[in-house]
Amino acid sequence: MASRQNPKSKAFGRYVANRAGARGYVLNGDGKAKLAEAAGMSEADITKILNGEYEIQPDPLKPLATALDVPQKELLRMAGVLEGRATLPQDRPLTVQLAAQRLGIKSPKNIELFQILVTALLDTEKRR
Structure with missing residues (x-):
């Protein structure tokens, strides 16, 4: 039986994909690997985030926020970890x-x- 995806994780995946594209990461090319390297994460974790399958934890998102050029709080709000409106x-x-x-x-x-x-x-x- 397939597990249900968390709607916040799916929305977060779309947000990360959009920000990554805006930062010049070509995700259907070598962009996932470059984003993973810039964020200090594995390419598998980046793929999970983009697919909405990532169990969101605040600690590894700081380097991802830096790689995406967004404040960490914004990234955590978009991930549903923090409450409140994200500053887009x-x-x-x-x-x-x-x-x-x-x-x-x-x-x-x-x-x-x-x-x-x-x-x-x-x-x-x-x-x-």
């Missing part, structure tokens, strides 16, 4: 540094140039 990424202000990171801009020089460009564009918009 679109609720947080987007900084130039965070935008550069999400776009994959890593070079300090390129981040600086990106910041100069964004600042100039924002100044132009304010003058309109």
